[in-house]
Amino acid sequence: MTESKPTTSYDVAQRAGVSQSAVSRCFRPGSSISPKTRARVLAAASELGYHPNAMASGLITKRSNLVAVMISNLTNLYYPEVLAEITRRLSDHGISVLMVALQAESDADAMLDQVWRYRVDGAIIAARLSPEQLTYFARRRVPVVLYNRFGEGGAVPSVCCDSVGGERLLVDQLVAAGHSVFGIIAGPDDSYVSQQRVSGAQQRLRELGRDALVVEGAFDYDSGAAGLRSLMALTDGRLDALICANDLMAIGAIDCARVTFGIDVPQNLSIVGFDGVAPAMWASYRLSTIRQPVRRMTEAAVSMLMERIEDPDLPPEIRTFSGKLIEGESARLAPRTGG
Amino acid sequence: MTESKPTTSYDVAQRAGVSQSAVSRCFRPGSSISPKTRARVLAAASELGYHPNAMASGLITKRSNLVAVMISNLTNLYYPEVLAEITRRLSDHGISVLMVALQAESDADAMLDQVWRYRVDGAIIAARLSPEQLTYFARRRVPVVLYNRFGEGGAVPSVCCDSVGGERLLVDQLVAAGHSVFGIIAGPDDSYVSQQRVSGAQQRLRELGRDALVVEGAFDYDSGAAGLRSLMALTDGRLDALICANDLMAIGAIDCARVTFGIDVPQNLSIVGFDGVAPAMWASYRLSTIRQPVRRMTEAAVSMLMERIEDPDLPPEIRTFSGKLIEGESARLAPRTGG
DNA sequence: ACAGATTTTGCATCCGGATGCAACAGTGCT
DNA sequence: AGCACTGTTGCATCCGGATGCAAAATCTGT
Numbered sequence: 001m002t003e004s005k006p007t008t009s010y011d012v013a014q015r016a017g018v019s020q021s022a023v024s025r026c027f028r029p030g031s032s033i034s035p036k037t038r039a040r041v042l043a044a045a046s047e048l049g050y051h052p053n054a055m056a057s058g059l060i061t062k063r064s065n066l067v068a069v070m071i072s073n074l075t076n077l078y079y080p081e082v083l084a085e086i087t088r089r090l091s092d093h094g095i096s097v098l099m100v101a102l103q104a105e106s107d108a109d110a111m112l113d114q115v116w117r118y119r120v121d122g123a124i125i126a127a128r129l130s131p132e133q134l135t136y137f138a139r140r141r142v143p144v145v146l147y148n149r150f151g152e153g154g155a156v157p158s159v160c161c162d163s164v165g166g167e168r169l170l171v172d173q174l175v176a177a178g179h180s181v182f183g184i185i186a187g188p189d190d191s192y193v194s195q196q197r198v199s200g201a202q203q204r205l206r207e208l209g210r211d212a213l214v215v216e217g218a219f220d221y222d223s224g225a226a227g228l229r230s231l232m233a234l235t236d237g238r239l240d241a242l243i244c245a246n247d248l249m250a251i252g253a254i255d256c257a258r259v260t261f262g263i264d265v266p267q268n269l270s271i272v273g274f275d276g277v278a279p280a281m282w283a284s285y286r287l288s289t290i291r292q293p294v295r296r297m298t299e300a301a302v303s304m305l306m307e308r309i310e311d312p313d314l315p316p317e318i319r320t321f322s323g324k325l326i327e328g329e330s331a332r333l334a335p336r337t338g339g
Numbered sequence: 340m341t342e343s344k345p346t347t348s349y350d351v352a353q354r355a356g357v358s359q360s361a362v363s364r365c366f367r368p369g370s371s372i373s374p375k376t377r378a379r380v381l382a383a384a385s386e387l388g389y390h391p392n393a394m395a396s397g398l399i400t401k402r403s404n405l406v407a408v409m410i411s412n413l414t415n416l417y418y419p420e421v422l423a424e425i426t427r428r429l430s431d432h433g434i435s436v437l438m439v440a441l442q443a444e445s446d447a448d449a450m451l452d453q454v455w456r457y458r459v460d461g462a463i464i465a466a467r468l469s470p471e472q473l474t475y476f477a478r479r480r481v482p483v484v485l486y487n488r489f490g491e492g493g494a495v496p497s498v499c500c501d502s503v504g505g506e507r508l509l510v511d512q513l514v515a516a517g518h519s520v521f522g523i524i525a526g527p528d529d530s531y532v533s534q535q536r537v538s539g540a541q542q543r544l545r546e547l548g549r550d551a552l553v554v555e556g557a558f559d560y561d562s563g564a565a566g567l568r569s570l571m572a573l574t575d576g577r578l579d580a581l582i583c584a585n586d587l588m589a590i591g592a593i594d595c596a597r598v599t600f601g602i603d604v605p606q607n608l609s610i611v612g613f614d615g616v617a618p619a620m621w622a623s624y625r626l627s628t629i630r631q632p633v634r635r636m637t638e639a640a641v642s643m644l645m646e647r648i649e650d651p652d653l654p655p656e657i658r659t660f661s662g663k664l665i666e667g668e669s670a671r672l673a674p675r676t677g678g
Numbered sequence: 679a680c681a682g683a684t685t686t687t688g689c690a691t692c693c694g695g696a697t698g699c700a701a702c703a704g705t706g707c708t
Numbered sequence: 709a710g711c712a713c714t715g716t717t718g719c720a721t722c723c724g725g726a727t728g729c730a731a732a733a734t735c736t737g738t
C-alpha cells in the first residue's frame with residue numbers, strides 16, 4: 001500500500017467534511033476551532049498520514065521555523081555536545097536546525113547562500129564569519145547569536161564563556177603553587193577565543209610579576225604536542241607550567257611530555273587546558289581545566305535567539321558565563337582555601 | 340541602510356526590465372535564457388541582494404533540496420566526522436542538511452514529524468528507528484540510506500563497515516599472537532553494529548577453538564572501564580585479550596587496566612577496539628583497532644541517496660566497506676607476514 | 679529581403695497552507 | 709420569542725517562484 005501522492009490539507013478537509021481553512025486552523029495553535037471539528041479533522045489527518053507542508057506555511061507566514069546552526073570545526077570535540085544541546089532545545093520550541101558545517105573560511109559564502117534561500121528565522125553561529133557576512137544578517141534582519149565569538153564591536157548578541165576570568169583562575173593557582181617558567185600554547189591567531197584566553201593569562205601573569213612564552217597552535221592534538229616541543233626548546237627544558245588555549249592541545253602536550261620527553265606530569269610540568277571536554281576527564285589525563293557550562297550557555301543562546309525572533313529590535317546583549325575550575329591532576333595547583 | 344522587505348523575483352524583474360519568469364529561469368539551471376538577459380538579471384539580483392526563496396521553489400517543484408541527517412548520539416566521537424563529511428558532500432550537490440539529533444528513542448516520532456513537514460528529499464540515518472518508522476519512509480517514497488545500520492531484512496539501502504570481517508582480522512591476530520583468555524565488551528544489545536561486531540568476533544574465536552566471555556557496555560568510556568572490571572572479576576584476573584565493540588570503550592578499558600589494576604597494556608593484556616576515532620591514535624593509547632573508511636563510506640551514502648532521489652525505484656543496495664587494521668600498540672598482534 | 683527553424687520571452691496558472699472578512703451558529707438574557 | 713454577543717466556519721485571496729504554451733524575437737539559408 002503506497003500513498004503515491006502526498007496528502008494536502010484539502011484531502012484532509014474533504015475526508016473530514018470541512019473546509020481547508022478548518023484543517024489549517026487545527027494545526028495552528030491559537031486558531032479558533034471547535035473541539036468537535038478539531039477531533040474530526042485530526043482523525044482524518046491521522047488516517048491519511050497528513051503532515052502540514054512547512055514550505056507552504058513558511059511561504060505565507062514568513063516564518064520558516066528553521067534556524068541555521070553554523071559550526072566551523074565539528075571535529076573539535078567540544079562542538080558536538082553544543083550542537084546536540086542546541087538542536088534539542090530548538091526543537092522544544094518547534095524549530096528545526098539547518099546544519100551548516102564550515103570547513104575553510106572560503107566556502108562560507110556558498111554556505112550562506114543556502115541559509116538565505118531557506119529564509120531561516122535566525123542563526124546560532126560558532127564559526128568565524130567576516131564582518132560583512134555578519135552585517136548582512138543584520139541588514140536582512142535575521143537575528144543572530146554568536147557562540148563564543150564576538151562581533152562588530154559588541155553589536156551582535158553573543159553567549160560566551162569568560163575566558164579571561166577562567167585563565168586568571170588558572171594562573172592564580174599555578175603561580176600560588178610556585179611555578180616559575182610559564183609557557184602558553186595559543187590557538188590560531190584569528191580566533192577570538194584564543195585571543196581572549198591568551199591575553200587573559202598573560203595579563204594575570206604580568207599582574208603577578210611573571211612572564212610567559214607564547215607559541216601558536218591550531219586547537220588540535222598535534223599542535224599541542226608541537227607547541228610543547230617548541231617551548232621546551234625555547235626554555236631549554238626549564239618550562240614548568242604550560243597553559244593551553246584548549247583541552248585538546250593540553251592533551252596533546254601531556255602525551256608529548258610523557259612520551260617524547262619522559263616528563264612526569266604534573267610533578268615536573270603542570271599543564272592546564274580550557275573547555276572541559278569529555279576526554280579531559282579520562283583517567284590518563286585528569287586534566288586541570290576550566291569547564292564551560294555548556295548546558296547553561298546553549299540554553300542562553302537559544303533563548304536569546306528566540307526572544308530576538310519574536311522581537312528583532314531587542315538590543316544586542318552579551319551574556320558571559322563563568323567556567324568551573326576542574327582541579328584534575330595534570331597540574332600542581334594551590335591547595336584549596338579552606339580545603 | 341536596512342532592506343526592510345525581502346526582495347522577490349518580481350523586484351528583480353522590475354529592476355532588470357524583464358518578466359518574473361525570466362528571473363526564475365536565471366536561477367534555474369537548464370532553462371532557456373539569453374546571455375544578455377541573464378547578465379542583466381544577475382546584476383539586478385546582486386544589487387538588490389536577491390536570493391531565491393527555497394520554500395516557494397520547493398513548494399512548486401516538490402523538491403526541497405533538504406536531506407534529513409539523523410544521528411542518535413552525537414557525542415560518540417565517531418559521528419561528528421561523519422556529519423561533517425556528509426554535510427559537505429551534500430552541499431556539493433546543492434543540498435542542505437536538516438539536522439536531527441536524537442537523544443532517546445522516545446522522541447524519534449516528534450523529530451520525524453519535523454522531517455515530514457519539511458518534505459525532505461531523502462534521509463541519511465545513523466540512528467535506531469523502529470521498523471514502522473522505517474517503512475513509513477518507504478510508504479512516503481522518501482529515499483533513505485542507513486549508515487552502519489541494517490533495516491527491514493535488507494530492504495533498505497545501507498552503507499556499512501564490515502564488522503564481521505574486521506573482527507575476524509583482529510581475532511586472527513590476537514589468537515596467532517598466543518592469547519588465551521578472551522573477553523568481549525559489547526555495545527547496547529539493541530545495536531546492530533554491536534551485534535555484528537560481537538558475533539563476528541565470537542564466531543571467529545569459535546572457529547579457532549577459543550571462547551570468550553561477553554559483557555554488555557554502552558559504547559562509552561565508562562562502560563569500557565566497567566566492562567573490564569567485570570571481566571577481570573569473571574576471569575580471576577586471567578583475562579589477557581579484550582575485544583571492545585568500539586574505540587571509546589577500549590580507551591576506557593585501557594585507562595582502567597592501567598590505573599585501577601596496574602596492568603601493563605599490551606604486555607599483560609591486549610585491548611582492541613573498532614572505529615578508528617581520533618583519540619584512539621593519541622600517544623597514550625595507540626589503540627589497535629579497525630579504522631572505518633569514513634570518507635569512502637560517506638561518499639557512498641551520499642551518492643546512493645542522490646541516485647535514489649533521482650530514481651526512487653532503484654532497488655535497495657547494501658554497500659559494505661572493509662576497515663583497515665591499525666596495528667597500534669594496545670595489543671600484541673601476530674608479527675606481520677612478510678614484515 | 680523573406681520563409682522557415684530555433685531560441686527567448688511573457689502570460690497565466692499552479693503549488694499548499696494562512697488569514698481577514700463576512701456569514702453563520704450557539705448562548706444567555708430580558 | 710427576540711436580541712445582543714461570543715465562537716466557528718467557509719470563501720477568497722495571497723505568499724514567491726516554476727513552467728506549459730503561444731507569441732515574439734533572433735537566426736539561417738537562399
